[in-house]
Amino acid sequence: MSAPVLYLLGSAAPPVLDIASVVEQAQADGWDVCVGLTPTAADWLEDDLPGLEQRTGHPVRSRYRRPREADVWPAASVALVAPATFNTLNCWAQGITRAFIVGFAAEAIGKGIPLVTVPCVNQAFLAHPQFPQSIERLRGAGVRVLLGEGGFMPNAPGTGKPKDYPWLAALSAAREALPG
Template sequence: MTRTLYLFCSAAPPVFDVARVIEDAQSRGWDVCLGLTPTAARWLEHSLDGLAALTGHPVRFAYDLPGQPDVWPEADVILFAPATFGSMNEWALGLTAKFVVSVAAQGVGKGIPTMMMPCVNEAHLRHPAFGTSVATLGAAGVTVLYGEGAYVANPPGQELPGGYPWGVALNALEGAYGLRPTPP
């Protein structure tokens, strides 16, 4: 049985590890469709063809024209990681100018299990929109992977000790929704 993961990424340094993350998800039995914010797509523009070949699906970062068929299979789970401060706030407010934010917002409305792991620094935490957005997304049914045992913010301009916790997000895909890895 194939399980489809929509992996959505904002422009934050962990996006540069996305090929490794896709391979890890695939080894766990996921068919991965990669969506990027426009800035993340610009950061990865020289890798987009390779990422499409790796997933077997086009990498999407913009809306298709009306009437065009959807090129991705339906999602079983949506993971938005890394989610920047801007993407989180847009999603929580329902501002869907970006393709991935819109699909994530619709996923919640369609009842698709949806998870978000931020990539913000401690300065973002002090802005009142951070807590409001986390609470809004959580109240909408989004599993927010933030805090001890998940993502913990770093000081501005510093690397995350131990790196971005991609493994936490991929493990949560299995446990949070009762999904089990597909046998090889």
């Protein structure tokens, strides 16, 4: 039996800098991992992309494929959107799909692919009137959002602790989301 496929889709927030260790953890848990990034996250990780591709055996994607270009990833069993920034979450909830990972996640709702997301926002973003609406819209669409106790706990602006990002809870939630 082949390994379940985890799409690990990250935005440009400091925890994305640890994505290589998250890939290792997921693989140790039996996942076949495909990494997708927003363009800015891909830029931040530019020097690490070849190693991620070698580690996963799949190209890292940060753009949509071109017409007539083959899909290079196996079908997703579960998608984990983490870290998910304010912009990523709001665009996803509103169907604004300029970024590949947001477009995939938006379409995955309609395809019935299990989705888990872990925000990475500070308390100032949390106070924006659009943010709670976006979270509720995603939850209403069946997305498991790990925000608050047991997930990501927003901090005051400028006081983030990327090493405290709940990657283990995210991977555990992805495992729980597997069909069957």
